[in-house]
Amino acid sequence: MKEREEYKVEDMLCFTIYATSRELTRIYRPTLEKFGLTYPQYLVMVVLWETRESTVTALGDRLLLDSGTLTPLLKRLQEAELIVRKRSVEDERKVEIGLTEKGAILQEQMKHVSVEIFAEICGTAEKYMQSLEQLKNLLEKANEIARRSE
């Protein structure tokens, strides 16, 4: 690794990922806007479409987000009538998140969103899978390191 390269943001891995993340969100924005969702709200819906129901903590484990981020976000999704929040009867510390009829119908309406945007970004499936595997590896490592140092 050349010494000099550390001094240009464009050659820093962390910056590239940081900027790519924002650019990808920017690509999603106009599409998601039509459905009244932001990018992290969309991710919450994707998890709920898979699991049908969850808790705040379980959603946080899946998305690597904490309750300080999720609580207000989930309140907005409830406001939009896409989800319901209900305190658990077995354990009153837990808040159970479920889909409304409207939230369930949205899955069908948004079925093609991800596929279309991925196609635009990655071109071929091969390239997509190659990037994904490499990044999943990096995420796993980063998550280990981040958890280790807290």
Next chain:
Amino acid sequence: MKEREEYKVEDMLCFTIYATSRELTRIYRPTLEKFGLTYPQYLVMVVLWETRESTVTALGDRLLLDSGTLTPLLKRLQEAELIVRKRSVEDERKVEIGLTEKGAILQEQMKHVSVEIFAEICGTAEKYMQSLEQLKNLLEKANEIARRSE
């Protein structure tokens, strides 16, 4: 590309990058905290250590951030006495950003920060460069698409 995979966040490229970006920031945080910087503030300093001076727009072009994000961030860096903000005399619409003595000295003090953290994340230089080239390619594509649709 298998159809089913679109329905799990973990198999979505955009989520992986989004989560990786946050995890990398989380890894940097304790180190940057010692120098009183947040992650985006650090990136601004990296650019200024290279260019010595800049404008708000030029910084935004480099970091892909707009003035609505940079203006309050730069005010905090000025508050910390790391930079100076001065309206241009040739074109009074422009605000010129420069390093203070304290800001320049910080470069020397933080010289090893990136190198050490990269080493922790990527292990070998080969792996790091491999990920980087692939991601730079993706960032370029994403930026083109995002700019196209606005």
Next chain:
DNA sequence: TTTAATTCAATTGTTAAAAATTTAATTTTG
């Protein structure tokens, strides 16, 4: 069983991200 430790969510405060609007200055063109 009482105390201690842990867990879960909410709240508070700070920073960031970005769209939309505003203000001011410069450049273009008619």
Next chain:
DNA sequence: CAAAATTAAATTTTTAACAATTGAATTAAA
């Protein structure tokens, strides 16, 4: 030259991210 268009930065508003704290509930230990 004057009007229109463009450019630059700031401001405002909404949403997000996260640390730290609080409070309530559950679980474990003495």
